[in-house]
Amino acid sequence: MERYFITYSEWVNFLGKKSQQSELMAPVLSGSFLHYQKCQGEELKQVVWSQVRPVQPVKFFFFPYHEEILPGLSEQSPRVILGVTACDLAGLQVLDRIFAQSDFKDPNYQKRRERTLIISGDCYAPIDVCFCEKVGLQPYPEKGFDLNVSALEGGFLLEVGSEKGRNFLSELTGLSEASEEQLHQQAKMRNKAKETVLQFNQPFNFPSDLPNKIQPLLLAEEWKEVWQKCVQCGSCNFICPSCACFFLEDQSRGESFEKARTWDACLFPGYARMASGVSPRPHLYERYRNRLACKYVYLPGNFGLVGCTGCGRCIDGCAGRIDKRKVLTKIFGKNPNSVIYEPAKHL
Amino acid sequence: MNQPNIYEPIRATVEEVIQETPTIKTVVVVPEKPFSFLAGQFAFLTVPGVGEAPFTPSSPPSRKEKTDFTVMKTGKVTEAIHRLKSGDQVGLRGPYGRAYPLKDFEGREVLLVGGGVGLAPLRSLFYALMEQVEKYNRILFCCGAKTPDDYLYKDEVFTEWQSLCACQRLNFRLTVDKKDENWQYQEGVVTCTLDNIDFDVSTAVAAVCGPPIMMKFTTVKLLQLGFRDENIYLSMERKMYCGVGHCRHCLIGTRFVCKDGPVLTFAEIKNEPDAWA
Incomplete structure (x- = not known):
């Protein structure tokens, strides 16, 4: 992998120039949280580097809350997203599988994806809800980026992840290769972040190969207890980097066919309810279980990727203060072998 | 682009x-x-x-x-x-979605079980089967509805299709939940028509379509009769928006009713916690 070192001022100046050709979105402190904001020129000095993931996942840029899908988007101008964390890259990979790499391609998603350059960033400061380590990820990007940026003393370590990323840097002449010392510094910061995540998650006990382990537990009685503080607000769905359920509405005028799509949440009672009024998941505990089953069993089954990226937003955003890690600990507290699945039960 | x-x-x-x-x-x-x-x-x-x-x-x-x-x-x-x-x-x-695997039905006995509006997709399947009727061992079409008035395709079911029975390996069993004075067939829910079936259940296939409750009890009945899980084809009903496996509303476990269905075999759904609506 190509790795370069660039000083802080060189990098910020370079991005300032780039912001005249492309729309630059970057994490900026707003109140006490990080949010993506459009940055230009001098504003780039406010960008926060190598910290925890911003409040909203990058999904917002590719799959907005509400949009017209028929007719689809026209051509899009180029955009650069800075500071995308590993957990969000993993979420984006799930969306790619759903919308861009399946048999049917989503027109809007593809256009937005093609116009976007992803500059990811390390996360040196995980917070207490983070659990990337527990779902097989690291607090630093390993794949899926065009460029990755790790903050070092006085500058940044740039890693090239794609041709698109290499081209982006082409106007930067005289980039110096990262030194052993700089690589060592990066490794040190990364290890520290990893340790922090592990420390935060010491109280929780569930296996890291969740997909295989949780499936036999889907009929465990514990599911009937763990959901009880859920107020079915759907915030965990909406804030999740890999939740991508939507409903479609016709909005044609006259004789044309026009369609809009809006996010949907599987916790809502109407989500799976059919015209007859019958729902396969009439109880909230079934819908709560379904959300977790989707992340750990159904998405891996459909696309080979675990849906949960350990970003912890669903814990942060939960109105009922449900900690998914506690739920999983409780579900796995039971000996998996004691749950015997009998299909006849629900016939 | x-x-x-x-x-x-x-x-x-x-x-x-x-x-x-x-x-x-x-x-x-x-x-x-x-x-x-x-x-x-x-x-x-x-x-x-x-x-x-x-x-x-x-x-x-x-x-x-x-x-x-x-x-x-x-x-x-x-x-x-x-x-x-x-x-x-x-x-x-x-x-x-996926079509019925008609090639796999060849040489076997085929049972169609439809309830109420569930007769609609089975009519399409029935015509497809009849076009190559010689390829299938036998066809038995069991239909049910609430009352005689609730039968779909009355001209076809009671007249046209009945006349096909004489010359071909085809039979019908018709029932209503509640009969009237003119009804000359069975009375009772559609599962009643499945008694005394002389099919070779180790190979026979069944295509079932109807309201969720009817599909559930028909499946139970077919399993009791000895039909194999993988030979019971169920027309699954789910909320659906996109039809292309994106919106995820129709998932039954890892199966999309839109892409892998709408017809799924009992074997494919039986282990899912919320297979039946």
Whole structure:
């Protein structure tokens, strides 16, 4: 992998120039949280580097809350997203599988994806809800980026992840290769972040190969207890980097066919309810279980990727203060072998 | 870059609307562009300005020039479909999903079990089977409805199809939940017609379509009779928006009713916690 070192001022100046050709979105402190904001020129000095993931996942840029899908988007101008964390890259990979790499391609998603350059960033400061380590990820990007940026003393370590990323840097002449010392510094910061995540998650006990382990537990009685503080607000769905359920509405005028799509949440009672009024998941505990089953069993089954990226937003955003890690600990507290699945039960 | 939008329907014109029962109509539509499907696949019927809903066509798949959709009035879109008149413009999007594996049915006994509006997709399958009837060992079509008046396709079921029985390996068993004075067939729910079936259940296949409760009890009955899990084909009903495996509303476990279904075998769904609605 190509790795370069660039000083802080060189990098910020370079991005300032780039912001005249492309729309630059970057994490900026707003109140006490990080949010993506459009940055230009001098504003780039406010960008926060190598910290925890911003409040909203990058999904917002590719799959907005509400949009017209028929007719689809026209051509899009180029955009650069800075500071995308590993957990969000993993979420984006799930969306790619759903919308861009399946048999049917989503027109809007593809256009937005093609116009976007992803500059990811390390996360040196995980917070207490983070659990990337527990779902097989690291607090630093390993794949899926065009460029990755790790903050070092006085500058940044740039890693090239794609041709698109290499081209982006082409106007930067005289980039110096990262030194052993700089690589060592990066490794040190990364290890520290990893340790922090592990420390935060010491109280929780569930296996890291969740997909295989949780499936036999889907009929465990514990599911009937763990959901009880859920107020079915759907915030965990909406804030999740890999939740991508939507409903479609016709909005044609006259004789044309026009369609809009809006996010949907599987916790809502109407989500799976059919015209007859019958729902396969009439109880909230079934819908709560379904959300977790989707992340750990159904998405891996459909696309080979675990849906949960350990970003912890669903814990942060939960109105009922449900900690998914506690739920999983409780579900796995039971000996998996004691749950015997009998299909006849629900016939 | 200019790929066709996956949500763009084909424009179609309503040719005829047939009132089947007090709550069910068959809409015959003529698409502007060629539209063909295989038995078991489904399509979205759009009423401009109202919305679209998924239906399995009820016409023979070999009839390409026009397609029938038999629709029960249950919600916003189906009410709008019931208001359609000949000459009205609609949209067709599809076909989607997996067809019945008719090749696998060859040489076997085939049981069709339909309840109420569930007869609609089975009519399409029935015509597809009849086109190559010599390939199947035997065909038994069991139909049920609440009352004789609730039967779909009355001319076909009671007259045309009955006349086919004489010369071919075909039989019908008809029942209603509640009979009237003119009813000359069985009385009772559709599972009653499955008693005394002399099929070789180790190889026979069954295609079931009807309301969720009927499918559930028919499955129980078929399992009791000894049908194999993988030989019970169920037309699954789920909320559905996109039809292409994106919106995730129709998932039963890891199976998309839109892409892997709408017909799934019992073997494919039996281990899922919320397989039955």
